Amino acid sequence: MARDMIQMTGVDKNYFVGTPNELHILKKISLTIQEGEFVSIVGVSGSGKSTLMNLIGVLDRPSAGTYLLDGMPVNRMTDNQMSDIRCEKIGFVFQTFNLIPRNDALKNVELPMLYAGVDAKTRTRRSRELLELVGMEERMHHQPNELSGGQKQRVAIARALANDPPILLADEPTGSLDSATGRMVMDLFHRVHEESHKTVILVTHNPALAEETERIVTIRDGEIIDDRAGGGKAVSR
Numbered sequence: 001m002a003r004d005m006i007q008m009t010g011v012d013k014n015y016f017v018g019t020p021n022e023l024h025i026l027k028k029i030s031l032t033i034q035e036g037e038f039v040s041i042v043g044v045s046g047s048g049k050s051t052l053m054n055l056i057g058v059l060d061r062p063s064a065g066t067y068l069l070d071g072m073p074v075n076r077m078t079d080n081q082m083s084d085i086r087c088e089k090i091g092f093v094f095q096t097f098n099l100i101p102r103n104d105a106l107k108n109v110e111l112p113m114l115y116a117g118v119d120a121k122t123r124t125r126r127s128r129e130l131l132e133l134v135g136m137e138e139r140m141h142h143q144p145n146e147l148s149g150g151q152k153q154r155v156a157i158a159r160a161l162a163n164d165p166p167i168l169l170a171d172e173p174t175g176s177l178d179s180a181t182g183r184m185v186m187d188l189f190h191r192v193h194e195e196s197h198k199t200v201i202l203v204t205h206n207p208a209l210a211e212e213t214e215r216i217v218t219i220r221d222g223e224i225i226d227d228r229a230g231g232g233k234a235v236s237r
Ligand SMILES: Nc1ncnc2c1ncn2[C@@H]1O[C@H](COP(=O)(O)OP(=O)(O)OP(=O)(O)O)[C@@H](O)[C@H]1O
Pocket: 015, 016, 023, 025, 043, 044, 045, 046, 047, 048, 049, 050, 051, 052
């Protein structure tokens, strides 16, 4: 039986807590995602998608409720435990790539492995393998400003996979790309999902891309208002 990778129960996220300006951004979110699922999160701008992704990715703590990540209670973790678990369990991909400017592609992909204490030789070998996986081996000595948007995102995906995390989180990964390049990046997510059985969670404004995933969770005003099956999609090769 598949195990629960993400289990949120009654999760709230509030800002400016205890002030007259207190904001209730996420309200009573209960969401369970099983190992190996490919889920998209949709909703209008400001509905709380990135806030939810930051909680799922252990960048932030819930204000109330419980969050078990692979069975571990995030609420009770120290900041150090949170960064350790992030390093081990989560790969992040962002709309704006967030690559380190003066590091080439190879070094960018190596960085999470450096944090994880992997030795230099293994880092370089694995970084090359990952850049090959995303079709970027010929550009491995290029810096981000020498790469196109789609190429940067492929490097960012390789980086997200560096420590072989069970969970891949992508917040609008195709949002800055033209549709053909977005298609290529989306195909890469399908491939990673199918070949490595990772749990993939994708925020997107593109309904067609959301339909390709196995499950579509819709957020409005910080609440889950719909949670239904998507069509899924075979990998195009
Ligand atoms: N650090 C913060 N402090 C206060 N309010 C915040 C903070 N971060 C986000 N918010 C507020 O939370 C709400 C949800 O923001 P969030 O970034 O999660 O939306 P989103 O669904 O990702 O939107 P978009 O599609 O535009 O990226 C917004 O009203 C935003 O202003």
